[in-house]
Amino acid sequence: MERSDAIITLSHVNAGYPGAVILRDVSFDIMRGEIFILLGGSGCGKSTILKHMIGLNPVLSGRLAIDGLEWGPKTRAQLTRRIGVMYQSGALFGSMTCLENVMLPLEEFSKLKRRERVERGMGLLKSVELGDAADKMPSEISGGMRKRVAIARAMALDPEVVFLDEPSAGLDPVTSYALDELILRLRAERGMTFVVVTHELPSIFKIADRAAMFDKARGGMVALGSPKALKAGSDDPFVRSFFNRGEVHG
Ligand SMILES: Nc1ncnc2c1ncn2[C@@H]1O[C@H](COP(=O)(O)OP(=O)(O)O)[C@@H](O)[C@H]1O
C-alpha cells in the first residue's frame, strides 16, 4: 500500500545495470515537499538510484513509482515534464549564455513564444540571484554561480520534484551554505520536493527532513530517518561513524 502523501515510492528495488546489481531490496517513500538526502560512500550507488528515479535507467526488479506512475513508454513524456534534474557533472553548455542555458528546457518542452521564454528564463535567473549574469558565458562566472544556473535550469518547467546530484561538490563552505539557503527558500516558496545527493554533514543537518544511507560492502540501504535520529539512535557502526565523524570520543 502506498501512502497518498508519498511522491516517490521504491518497493523492493534492485538497483544497478544489466548484469550488475549494485543495491538490493531497497524500499522507501519520499513525501511531497520533503527534502530527502541520499547518503553513502563513493561508488555505493547513489547516482545509480537517482538515475532510476529520473527514468534514465530502468530498475532491475521491484517497483519505482512517481505519484503512482512507473517509468515506461506511456508515462515517460508526462513524468519527464514533472521533474527537474541537475546531474553530477552539472554541466552547462559552454557555448551558450547563462540565459540560453536556462531557457533550453523551455525550448524543448514548452510551447512558449520566444519572448515568453526569455521572460521566464530571466525570472528563473533572478530567483537564484543571477539576473545580472544572463548574458555571461558559463566560463565567465564562478563555480558556485554555475551551480545556481544549473539549478535554475532544473526548475525551468516548474517541476514537482527536483533531483540534485552532489550540488555542493567542489564548492567552498560559504558558497555551499548559500546553496543550502537557496534549496530551503525554493522549497518554502514553491513547495517542491528535493532529492539531493551530498556528503556534507552541515548541509545534511541544515536542509534534510530525512536521509537514506547506502553501503557498498553490504549492497543495500543501511539507514533511513531524520539526520538527528540517525546521529543519535543508529546502532549500525557504519552509520554512527558517518554522523559522528570529526567528534572526539573519550
Ligand atoms: N553504466 C554502468 N555500468 C555498470 N556499472 C556502473 C555503471 N555506472 C556506474 N557503475 C557502477 O555502479 C556503482 C555505483 O556507482 P554510482 O551510483 O555512480 O556511485 P555513487 O554515486 O554513490 O558514487 C560503482 O561501482 C560503479 O562502478
Ligand SMILES: [Mg+2]
Ligand atoms: Mg554519484
